Structures are given as structure tokens and as C-alpha cells.
Amino acid sequence: MTILEEKDRLRAAVLAKRLRMTATEKQKKDEILAEKLCSQPVFQQCQSIYVFLSKKTEVDTAAILRRCREEGKRVAAPHCVPGTRKMVFYWIHGPEDLMKGSFGLWEPDPNRCLPADADETTLCLVPGLAFDRDGYRLGFGKGYYDRFLPTFPGHTVGLCYEECLLPQVPRAPWDQHVDQLIIDTQEVTV
Numbered sequence: 111m112t113i114l115e116e117k118d119r120l121r122a123a124v125l126a127k128r129l130r131m132t133a134t135e136k137q138k139k140d141e142i143l144a145e146k147l148c149s150q151p152v153f154q155q156c157q158s159i160y161v162f163l164s165k166k167t168e169v170d171t172a173a174i175l176r177r178c179r180e181e182g183k184r185v186a187a188p189h190c191v192p193g194t195r196k197m198v199f200y201w202i203h204g205p206e207d208l209m210k211g212s213f214g215l216w217e218p219d220p221n222r223c224l225p226a227d228a229d230e231t232t233l234c235l236v237p238g239l240a241f242d243r244d245g246y247r248l249g250f251g252k253g254y255y256d257r258f259l260p261t262f263p264g265h266t267v268g269l270c271y272e273e274c275l276l277p278q279v280p281r282a283p284w285d286q287h288v289d290q291l292i293i294d295t296q297e298v299t300v
Contacts, residue, residue: 158184160234186226245287250265259286
């Protein structure tokens with residue numbers, strides 16, 4: 111079995127686990143993850159944060175977005191450039207800055223928003239279906255974050271449900287890992 115085939119097999123298994131979670135279980139885990147993230151020094155000290163706008167099966171980032179606004183942090187979200195495998199982050203202020211974009215996801219409207227600029231103090235939340243203890247992630251297979259992360263100068267964090275923590279994610283040479291992994295039931299230092 112190739113790495114790509116193994117990743118596809120794991121994606122299906124992890125997605126099935128996520129879909130078996132009740133809405134109440136998922137909401138509780140999302141709240142725990144948001145609180146754990148917001149209590150981290152890296153979150154408290156950052157002035158700007160790159161946040162993925164979660165879809166139903168992902169860790170919900172709505173509470174994190176609210177907390178960022180309450181604390182006056184600048185928030186950027188990814189826009190997938192049509193016809194490419196590239197994404198660009200744009201500063202967002204609220205729902206009025208969003209549009210339905212690639213893959214039916216909410217994205218910043220590049221006609222309304224300014225491109226974001228990151229430095230070493232910027233925090234980036236990296237989505238993943240699953241992670242391993244080394245911070246490697248199993249994404250949805252399009253490679254957007256694996257292309258983006260090598261150029262990102264700040265700190266990266268993955269949020270993971272315990273059920274989605276794998277012994278090891280199959281790795282290709284281009285796969286990127288996060289600097290820190292937060293799990294709903296434990297702390298992991300990558």
C-alpha cells in the first residue's frame with residue numbers, strides 16, 4: 111500500500127470516528143480545546159492569529175474567533191486561490207468579510223479584505239483530521255497547509271480530539287508538522 115493509499119484509508123477511519131461523536135460530545139471537546147488554546151502563553155502573547163474557518167467535522171473555531179475579538183487580536187483566515195493549490199490569508203473582522211469559496215467553505219472575500227502579513231509572533235491554527243505525537247497531521251489531502259507552512263514564520267498549533275490522535279501519521283517528504291499539539295484530554299509537547 112502506498113503512502114497516499116494509507117492516508118486515504120486513515121482519513122475514512124478518522125472521519126467515521128468524528129461522525130460517531132454526538133453533537134453534545136463534540137461541543138464539549140471543542141470548548142475544552144478552545145479553553146486550552148486560550149490559556150497557552152503563545153496565544154496570550156500573540157497579537158495576530160491565522161485561524162481556519164471550521165467545517166462541521168473539524169474542531170469548531172467559533173469560540174476561538176470570539177475570544178480573539180474580545181482580546182483585540184487581529185484575525186486572518188485562508189482563501190484558496192481558484193485553479194491552484196495555493197492559499198492566501200486575509201484579515202477578517204466579521205461575517206460580512208466572508209463568502210462561500212473553494213470546497214463550499216467560508217473564506218475571506220479578497221475583494222473586501224487585505225492580505226495578512228505574518229511575523230515570528232503570529233500564531234497559526236492548523237486543521238487536521240488526525241495528528242500524531244510528533245505533530246504530523248493527516249489533512250484532507252489537498253496539500254494546502256503543507257505548501258503554506260514552510261513559508262510561515264510564526265508558531266503553529268494543531269487542535270486534536272483524543273480519538274483522532276494516531277500512533278504515527280504516514281509521512282511523505284513534503285509533509286509539515288505543527289510546533290505544538292493540543293489534545294482535549296492531555297498536553298503534548300511536539
